[in-house]
Amino acid sequence: METRALGDTGQESTVLTFGSIALNWLEQEGANQLVELVLDHGVNHFDVAPTYGDAELKLGPKLRQYRDDIFLGCKTQEREYEGAARKIDRSLDRLGIDTIDLYQIHGLEYEDELDTITADGGALDAIREAKDDGKIDHIGLTSHGNPELILDAIDRIDDLETVMFPLNPVVAGKDGDEYDYEAVLERCEAEGIGTLGIKAFAKGSWPSTDELAEADRPYANWYEPVDTPEVIRERFDFAAAQSLDTVVSPGDPKLVAMVLDAASRSTGMGEARQRALIEEARHNDSPVPEQLHH
């Protein structure tokens, strides 16, 4: 599988990162098998979080077995020092390892969170302290939020080395500032910050719970995923063509094998085809007016 430099971290990550939340839905034996399958495809970058149920615990055994082959990202939703320091130790403990390669501020959504994180006694103090103590190697950020907030975080966190954010043809076709992840990509490229893409395989929101109860959803993802081999290949190729360093696999284990296959066989995607996917998504999504042309 193709590898790309993860910004200036020195890490060469496979173009697919394994979203280890998928392990949460499996028993330990199945989790072990899935990790073996992922490693068989050459994937060397894994991502996990303490909020993903038992994923850390279930990743533990195989992670320890193959520790040198896996660059591990983990995260915290804590915004203050105490909570973040505790979460780092807890994750190390649950994973059963000494060092997390990339530790990310998880799910940044609001400006005031950024204030808290960067203030004295904020989560960043704990993360930097952990870095000094050798518990983590690199500092990152994840966000589904406003691209401007991510740019702001890049400005305010000097030692930020990676960011993770959504990118797919639906998002790419929207012009508003609230969808301008292109600007984030450009800034990251200019500053040597690594980029990880999420929601590459999102088809749309689930129907309302009135229409489809949460318990009746066929996938564990919090959005409705694309789920056929052709569309998964197309979505992977699209995301990988957006100059992301790596694309995170979807959270449902049933989709992972198809995504591994797509990433292994990827040969890139030309610009005219990328535009075709964006235009298709835009028109499928479009309110009015109906148009003859593209």
Add this chain to the structure above:
Amino acid sequence: MDVPETVTAALADRQVEGQVCLEAGAGVGNATAGLLAAGAERVYAVTDDADHAATVRERVGDGNADRLVVLEADLRATPLATDSVDFVTAHGLCNVLPPADLTPIAAELTRVAKPDGHLVVDDYAVPPADAAVNRLFALENTAARMVDGRPALTFYPPAMLAAVFVDYGWTVERKKTLLDPVPWTEAHLDAHAEVVRGYAARLPDSLGEPLTAMADDLVAAIGSERTGTMYSLAFRLADG
């Protein structure tokens, strides 16, 4: 509004900022939106369709009052002065022109362009023979011919449209593929069926009703299709 990727790609390597522009056949204002977003000094959005003119004003008029002029005019004879426009776009225009209008419109666009003006022509290549959308496009042409004796759609190979403008003194600067494949979505097919319905309404029921029924059946049968390509030609007008 979101500027279509096709427009963004067609304009990406062109000088638009500070230019006086003309969107020939404004439709719903796709290229107009792209030109304004790219910093055009002024955009004349020209269309002979009152509904389209209203749509353009509604979609891109806000906040652009000082830069946008929507003109309802015949593209064969616009009210624009000779040598007054830096940059002309014909985005998805030529395929909906009556073929006989193609050269008079090329002549008019050449007249209003400055001697060192630029032009972008974006259109669809002839769809592949086995494309299902051909059946809907053929029905659209049948309906149009029955009503006013000319086709609704004509797809030109890029070399042909290039030759039309070269005849008026333009030089091709580049050719680019905008879409490959072209995603004909349900919304696009509905819009084409709506054209058939429009013609059918102008025919006696005995002719119009079967046309409408066939259009509806085709839309249902095709659903959506990815086929063919959309291309972009960029020209400059030779000095003198």
